[in-house]
Amino acid sequence: MRLTIIGTGYVGLVAAVCLAKLGHIVTAVDREHVIQDLRVHKLTIWEPDLQEMLETCRRDGRLSFDIDIAHASRDADALMIAVGTPIGVNGQTDLSQIDDVIAQLKQVDGVCPPLIIMKSTVPVGTCDELEANLLAAGLQTEVVFNPEFLRQGSAINDFMNPDRIVFGCRSHLAKAALHQLYKGINAPIQVCDRRSAELIKYASNAFLAMKISFANMIADVCEGYDADNRQVMQGVGADRRIGPHFLRDGIGYGGSCFSKDLQSLLTSGKAIGRSLPLLEATAQINEERIPQLLEKLISLWGNPRGKRLGVLGISFKPNTNDVRDAPFLTLLRLCHLYGIEVQTFDPVVQHTSIDGVIQMDTAYEVATDADAIIIMTEWPQFAELDWVLMARLMHQPILLDGRNVLSDEVISRLMLVENVIYIPVGRPMERAKLTLSVNL
Ligand SMILES: NC(=O)c1ccc[n+]([C@@H]2O[C@H](COP(=O)([O-])OP(=O)(O)OC[C@H]3O[C@@H](n4cnc5c(N)ncnc54)[C@H](O)[C@@H]3O)[C@@H](O)[C@H]2O)c1
Incomplete structure (x- = not known):
């Protein structure tokens, strides 16, 4: 053709x-x-x-x-x-x-x-x-x-x-x-007919976004009740009626599609007098992720003003340079409000014109003198970094693993030998430390 x-x-x-x-x-x-x-x-x-x-x-x-x-x-x-x-x-x-x-x-x-x-x-x-x-x-x-x-x-x-x-x-x-x-x-x-096809696309994206927000909602419950969401979602996703995909907790979804398609479907619902509360909750849970995670850092720091935050990953997911609606942008906006300095590294998104960001050439430069590091994108190379060196380069060794990318072995070493404060998502900090001590 x-x-x-x-x-x-x-x-x-x-x-x-x-x-x-x-x-x-x-x-x-x-x-x-x-x-x-x-x-x-x-x-x-x-x-x-x-x-x-x-x-x-x-x-x-x-x-x-x-x-x-x-x-x-x-x-x-x-x-x-x-x-x-x-x-x-x-x-x-x-x-x-x-x-x-x-x-x-x-x-x-x-x-x-x-x-x-x-x-x-x-x-x-x-x-x-x-x-x-x-x-x-x-x-x-x-x-x-x-x-x-x-x-x-x-x-x-x-x-x-x-x-x-x-x-x-x-x-x-x-x-x-x-x-x-x-x-x-x-x-x-x-x-199928055109209208149904148009709706298949919106309903698919809405469902996927809902799965992510569901995993994040249960992650909060795990943190409050001393359970491990990785294990919970493994058990939940093993059910073939549910499936294992899109059940990873973390910093929430981003990208050019989920938020806009959810919004568009909500607007379509309103036009026929329907409020679609499931989608409203999905969006709300997602919007709360970054403020919640930043709050964890601020509670450790006390006063956030003048602190230096190292951010690993800018794109909304690995293997793309797309920053549209990336959770990083929400983080950046909040950091500016609190007076937190941001230095970043992303393997593909480099030298962008995002205002108020100091972009580094390596992850190790991001760690240097940082008061905390947050992993925003699960680029595979972040799991492979020399995390002991990273911790030693930092001013304050606090690590927020927004995507739960680090292996138990690395976490054990960091927490128990290097005295890093490791903040996972979906399980309490202390629980991570206790379970991991068994691995050493
Ligand atoms: N990005 C995704 O993962 C994805 C997945 C499925 C569906 N979609 C949908 O596909 C559509 C495109 O998404 P995208 O991410 O590729 O968008 P994009 O913004 O990356 O690309 C759109 C392109 O269209 C060009 N364009 C706009 N008006 C034009 C015109 N009049 N003449 C010639 N070129 C023009 C723009 O310059 C741009 O390069 C959207 O409706 C999106 O919702 C996107």
Whole structure:
């Protein structure tokens, strides 16, 4: 198929590269400065394997870039929309990036392909409206909704090996085209109406966010009752009706999707007079995570003003450079309020223009003279650091393991030999120390 993809962000670029690899001829369109970078192989997003695959597809002539939607769409069999859908005013989803694409398609006669595949996450009813709008303008096209479930950090693998592919469409022709598009990917395919498909995406993200908030809620109970949430969640997740994924406690979820999609679903609920209290609680538990964790540090410090906090990890999860809605940003805002100095290290997010942050080149520089360290992102390399050296470099050896990444062996050594105050999540500090002394 000849496919035009609008938007080369985390979803669009990954889709472009993967669909080109599957044998389609793909033209990816974005704004001029983004395409200029892509043409010289400069990627603004970081994903494992993305750079190599992109270069191969371009070399093989299956992937090219453009800045003109009309020009890129002229001979396309289908157009895929993968632009941003952030939260706008009053909690409504801001669809202006999509509107802009549609306006450009309407401007030039004969460029609108017969099929528009919506990949961007959009509120229920959006595809119906869009199609009606295009038909009213004399453009004969079907809009299908084909939600994307990839996770940043493993996006290529997720796109090529999804748990399911959902086609929200109304005609056999569109269904057949989608089957052709995904030929080569071995996954169950669910075909349904567009509105249900739109809701599948929101409900999936809401459920995943709910699992994380659930684990965090039980973590608080564990801390109060001298239990270990790692063990509790292992037992809970072993039940096949529940499953082990997304039950890790910690600093809460972040990223560009969960918060905004939850908000969008809440707004959709309000529009029909429903309050969706489960989702409200999910969001509230998440919002309380960082203030709660910071409170633990402040209770040890007494006066926080002028303290130096070393932060390991800026991105909202490992294997991505995305800082959108990262819990780190909430931490930073609170630190500024309390007058706490922040020095950071992240293996991929470096030299950003985030205000009020001193960015270091190594984790050891972050530890130097710090009054505490907090692990915000579970980059695997953080578990491998020389933690004894880290502790000795610190001004005050306090370590808040926001992701529970350190092994019991390292924790034992730090607490019992180096006198580090180790603050885990989901089990009381003293319990960690007592259980661990057995390991020494
Ligand atoms: N990021 C994820 O993990 C993920 C997963 C599943 C679904 N989604 C959904 O996919 C959509 C895209 O998400 P993303 O994270 O890739 O966004 P993004 O912000 O990383 O990328 C969007 C891209 O679209 C481009 N763009 C916007 N308007 C344009 C226009 N008129 N012409 C050309 N290019 C334009 C932007 O420049 C940007 O590069 C959103 O609706 C999101 O909710 C995201």
